[in-house]
Amino acid sequence: MSDFDLTMPPEAVRPTPQLSRQGFEIRALQSTVLTGLTWLAAVLAAVPLFSVIYLLLAQGGSRLFGSDFVEVITGLPPAGFEMGGGIGPAIVGTLVMVGIASVISIPIGILAAIYLGVLDPHSKMANTSRFLAKVLTGFPSIMAGVFVYAVLVIHWGYSAWAGGIALAVLMLRTVVLAAEEAISQVPQRMKDAAYGMGCTRTQVIWKVVLPTGLPGILTGVLLAVAGAAGESAPLLFTALFSNYFISELSEPTASLSILIFNFSGMPFPNQIELAWTASLVLVLLVLMFNILARLIGQPKV
Amino acid sequence: MARLFAAADSATSVSGPPSAGDYATDSLFRGIAWFSAFLIIVLTGYILWEILREAFPAIQAHGLGFITGTTWNVNKAEFGVLPEIWGTLYSSLLALFLGGTFGIAIAIFLTQDFIDHRLATVFRTVIEMLAAIPSVVFGLWGIFVLIPLLKPGAEWLHSQFGWFPLFSTDLAGPGMAPAALVLAIMILPTVAAISVDAFRRIPYKVKEAAYGMGTTRWEAILKVMLPTASSGILAALVLGFGRALGETMALAMLIGNANQISLSLFSPANTLASLLASTFPEAGQIEVQALMYAALVLLVITFIVNVAGLAVQQYTIRKFEGKK
Numbered sequence: 001m002s003d004f005d006l007t008m009p010p011e012a013v014r015p016t017p018q019l020s021r022q023g024f025e026i027r028a029l030q031s032t033v034l035t036g037l038t039w040l041a042a043v044l045a046a047v048p049l050f051s052v053i054y055l056l057l058a059q060g061g062s063r064l065f066g067s068d069f070v071e072v073i074t075g076l077p078p079a080g081f082e083m084g085g086g087i088g089p090a091i092v093g094t095l096v097m098v099g100i101a102s103v104i105s106i107p108i109g110i111l112a113a114i115y116l117g118v119l120d121p122h123s124k125m126a127n128t129s130r131f132l133a134k135v136l137t138g139f140p141s142i143m144a145g146v147f148v149y150a151v152l153v154i155h156w157g158y159s160a161w162a163g164g165i166a167l168a169v170l171m172l173r174t175v176v177l178a179a180e181e182a183i184s185q186v187p188q189r190m191k192d193a194a195y196g197m198g199c200t201r202t203q204v205i206w207k208v209v210l211p212t213g214l215p216g217i218l219t220g221v222l223l224a225v226a227g228a229a230g231e232s233a234p235l236l237f238t239a240l241f242s243n244y245f246i247s248e249l250s251e252p253t254a255s256l257s258i259l260i261f262n263f264s265g266m267p268f269p270n271q272i273e274l275a276w277t278a279s280l281v282l283v284l285l286v287l288m289f290n291i292l293a294r295l296i297g298q299p300k301v
Numbered sequence: 302m303a304r305l306f307a308a309a310d311s312a313t314s315v316s317g318p319p320s321a322g323d324y325a326t327d328s329l330f331r332g333i334a335w336f337s338a339f340l341i342i343v344l345t346g347y348i349l350w351e352i353l354r355e356a357f358p359a360i361q362a363h364g365l366g367f368i369t370g371t372t373w374n375v376n377k378a379e380f381g382v383l384p385e386i387w388g389t390l391y392s393s394l395l396a397l398f399l400g401g402t403f404g405i406a407i408a409i410f411l412t413q414d415f416i417d418h419r420l421a422t423v424f425r426t427v428i429e430m431l432a433a434i435p436s437v438v439f440g441l442w443g444i445f446v447l448i449p450l451l452k453p454g455a456e457w458l459h460s461q462f463g464w465f466p467l468f469s470t471d472l473a474g475p476g477m478a479p480a481a482l483v484l485a486i487m488i489l490p491t492v493a494a495i496s497v498d499a500f501r502r503i504p505y506k507v508k509e510a511a512y513g514m515g516t517t518r519w520e521a522i523l524k525v526m527l528p529t530a531s532s533g534i535l536a537a538l539v540l541g542f543g544r545a546l547g548e549t550m551a552l553a554m555l556i557g558n559a560n561q562i563s564l565s566l567f568s569p570a571n572t573l574a575s576l577l578a579s580t581f582p583e584a585g586q587i588e589v590q591a592l593m594y595a596a597l598v599l600l601v602i603t604f605i606v607n608v609a610g611l612a613v614q615q616y617t618i619r620k621f622e623g624k625k
Contacts, residue, residue: 138607140547
């Protein structure tokens with residue numbers, strides 16, 4: 001006898017598979033649980049950001065947006081039990097040092113990116129240079145401080161120059177890699193068209209590659225500036241700190257990030273409140289550059 | 302007819318071959334660009350050489366004993382960084398475990414059609430903003446928010462499970478747990494961004510094939526997407542680890558700067574980078590040399606980790622570009 005009785009209807013021999021979704025089947029349950037966990041992870045990851053922003057506004061906002069706005073923005077840091085005071089020298093110092101770093105690193109970075117992206121992208125030198133820029137990106141930011149300390153600070157002491165150059169070392173790698181990325185996105189056909197009209201390579205770069213890649217380059221530059229403004233480790237022993245407004249580039253200079261670091265360890269509530277205020281100013285500065293970068297970098301094609 | 306060609310050759314025409322001036326500008330500009338690219342190579346070499354040169358007296362004086370030594374005593378000129386190496390690796394591994402889990406989960410969340418793309422953009426912006434917050438602000442947040450928040454839990458864990466090595470001390474203030482947590486938050490955007498990139502590189506037909514075989518969404522993710530993206534995710538983890546190793550300010554503010562080796566999550570410790578940050582400004586000449594040696598050790602560790610990460614990333618990109 002065969003196992004199959006051919007007189008029976010086919011459903012009885014092999015029941016129709018259940019094709020509708022079974023919510024309580026192990027596989028479906030596993031899927032639901034994991035989806036829930038993923039949602040939880042995503043929401044949890046957003047908590048620190050909102051906590052930081054909330055505290056910045058709650059702790060630093062009252063001081064910054066209150067009646068003593070002018071004193072906070074222009075005043076000198078308070079000493080010990082002194083009340084009031086401000087973060088003026090630190091704001092100016094941060095702007096000055098980020099300015100020095102930008103002036104040094106942006107032209108060199110973009111020029112190097114032009115070499116890597118247009119002039120000779122596959123040469124041995126370009127490959128080495130690109131690889132080292134990536135390796136520099138992986139270097140701890142404090143290394144820029146250690147390096148500038150060894151080169152400049154040992155001989156000439158702490159200064160805004162040293163701080164600015166340390167930041168320039170950090171900005172350079174970001175500018176190079178971002179600008180190269182933007183430049184290499186310029187379509188080959190546009191370059192070919194310009195070459196076909198008899199342009200020299202320099203003319204192609206200035207009249208076609210740079211104008212076309214400009215949004216991308218600017219995005220990279222602004223992100224590098226934002227990063228440099230928020231850096232603190234490389235300034236710690238290059239620019240040091242100062243309680244007064246900067247009068248010369250060759251003397252120790254205050255910065256927002258070092259002020260936050262110094263004041264966070266103090267036992268005085270006034271200083272801690274100012275540390276929060278300085279954090280708020282710093283984050284606003286960094287976010288401003290970030291948002292600007294995003295607006296410029298939005299694809300328009 | 303002949304006049305037309307003559308006009309094109311004349312000096313008043315705008316067209317014509319590049320002038321001698323054009324050629325000169327061209328080679329000058331290309332020279333400057335070449336020099337700028339060369340400068341990156343010089344800079345990297347110069348950084349290594351300067352740190353080596355400054356560290357050389359300390360290398361001669363302490364040798365390899367520097368790496369296995371456990372004391373940091375300026376007066377006796379005894380220097381060892383084993384506790385700092387331990388603290389660096391331990392805090393980074395803890396951060397990698399936490400930040401890596403969350404980072405990969407978020408990458409899956411953003412790329413595997415859980416939410417529509419507008420909401421995904423919002424989440425991506427939140428994660429990117431997390432990366433934009435300066436380290437020192439996270440340090441401040443850690444001191445005044447995270448440590449007070451962790452204290453009751455740490456106390457309870459220590460009193461109930463004090464026999465367990467991870468909870469063998471109490472959280473007195475700064476310590477490993479808050480430092481590793483903040484570190485995890487800071488490397489999360491790195492891990493998430495590179496993992497998202499890894500998932501995006503998988504051709505859509507791979508997922509369609511999985512669904513076509515009747516997998517649930519998570520079977521497709523766990524059995525098809527994750528293994529396919531594994532090398533990219535590995536690169537994300539290694540590069541995130543590299544970032545954690547070198548992170549300075551938040552750790553200098555949160556880890557407690559204690560020269561000790563402990564498994565406990567709640568005891569203060571130290572890392573190479575925060576040792577540099579906290580001792581450099583007041584160091585004398587002998588100590589600066591020792592610190593340069595410590596910087597060199599940190600440089601070597603981060604260099605190895607980062608080159609490994611970059612290599613895995615390159616491998617991933619080639620793997621998928623080859624398949625297309």
